[in-house]
Amino acid sequence: MDGTPSYDGDMSVVQQRLQELGLVLPCAPMPVANYVPTIICGNELRTSGQIPMRDGQLQFKGTVPSCQSVEEAQEAARLCGLNALAAASSALDGDLDQITRVLQLRVYIASDSDFDGHSTVANGVSDLMVAIFGDAGRHTRVAMGANTLPLGATVEVEAVFQIKT
Amino acid sequence: MDGTPSYDGDMSVVQQRLQELGLVLPCAPMPVANYVPTIICGNELRTSGQIPMRDGQLQFKGTVPSCQSVEEAQEAARLCGLNALAAASSALDGDLDQITRVLQLRVYIASDSDFDGHSTVANGVSDLMVAIFGDAGRHTRVAMGANTLPLGATVEVEAVFQIKT
Amino acid sequence: MDGTPSYDGDMSVVQQRLQELGLVLPCAPMPVANYVPTIICGNELRTSGQIPMRDGQLQFKGTVPSCQSVEEAQEAARLCGLNALAAASSALDGDLDQITRVLQLRVYIASDSDFDGHSTVANGVSDLMVAIFGDAGRHTRVAMGANTLPLGATVEVEAVFQIKT
Secondary structure, eight states: OOSOOOSSSOOOHHHHHHHHTTOOOOOOOOOSSSBOSEEEETTEEEEOOBOOEETTEEOOBSOBTTTSOHHHHHHHHHHHHHHHHHHHHHHTTTOGGGEEEEEEEEEEEEBOTTOOOHHHHHHHHHHHHHHHHGGGGOBEEEEEEESOOGGGBSEEEEEEEEEOO | OOSOOOSSSOOOHHHHHHHHTTOOOOOOOOOSSSBOSEEEETTEEEEOOBOOEETTEEOOBSOBTTTSOHHHHHHHHHHHHHHHHHHHHHHTTTOGGGEEEEEEEEEEEEBOTTOOOHHHHHHHHHHHHHHHHGGGGOBEEEEEEESOOGGGBSEEEEEEEEEOO | OOSOOOSSSOOOHHHHHHHHTTOOOOOOOOOSSSBOSEEEETTEEEEOOBOOEETTEEOOBSOBTTTSOHHHHHHHHHHHHHHHHHHHHHHTTTOGGGEEEEEEEEEEEEBOTTOOOHHHHHHHHHHHHHHHHGGGGOBEEEEEEESOOGGGBSEEEEEEEEEOO
């Protein structure tokens, strides 16, 4: 940071913040088909859709609120966000400090036909980004319902980050 | 416009067009969570998802066609578009003339399971943009159905505008 | 390519690859409303949502798997991809070699409420892009379910391509 790198315990600002928040990024999920987790084009890094996987296992399955409560779906949204960050981190050689702004989150929520609490669920990932990045974590957001999501996931999130060029 | 500003009734091209069309922009809706209505990155201004709110009240609720007719949903789409413009206007200090092109509209429509008139509904907002911006209002468009939308809204629209840099 | 154009049978790299794969681009579908098939902004070409039309007829209708099998939906996704390429080709005066990367595909799948094979369906278009463009065809991807799509289509795809500037 200051030109005098300490070789022991040297952490980036974002890594330090993650640690303070008690957060550990999951392993970056590997797509199992002909696509990639992230692409950088200009100063934008976009991710593929992330579902709430941890250690290769889908953690939240089924619609809200019949199969998962709003609180569980929030947790699912948060886990999707951590996976998006893990994917971004992998693309940035581990240096999340290169992220200068969270530009956009799209939050898709598998829902029963009378559900209307999308905003509350999406806050799970929105609040995560602001906790980590501060004002630079405040993004444009689209939240919407879906009758189904891949593998039966409860939530899916795609992210666009602005990065240093 | 011509270097001789008139201090009385001085209106931008877009403001004048809005007036001719008898349109009044609603108050820019304020997100109630950790996100923002718009972000400008380079020459692109993107909005968060807009639902058909006016004066803080959701005007169109429920699926098409059982709860709202196609005509009502068109009106809802149009109101979403006005909210997107209100948000953009707020980001541009009121100067919508900075918009050089409507790049993309995504129109999500809460629908019954046998609905197939998405295009007609989406025309509500597509026609609005062309009425206001002329050829520069012709955009790429994605219309799709959703079983549910935030707060039970009938339509949700997100927009990407190209702006002067 | 090499400054010595052959006037007979001169084909671009992508055209040659399409021929090897036995693929013929459909006629670029014309939007029937106030929007356009594609817009180029900077080095990004984005398409409107494409449904599985061929010769003006929708080829795949209804949800997966009750109305269309997973294999049929894969074929539908592939046809959507061909329509996206047809639209891009039209915007690029027929020269698909200007595409340097497939940046993103969003694949919307009309699904029954217990469907979870979105990835398999989306592979129909993902594999197509890699078959045509090789590594440059590997994209970020979002796949999700929808209870309905325009005209009752089984699949809808939107694409973002990076192009030479």
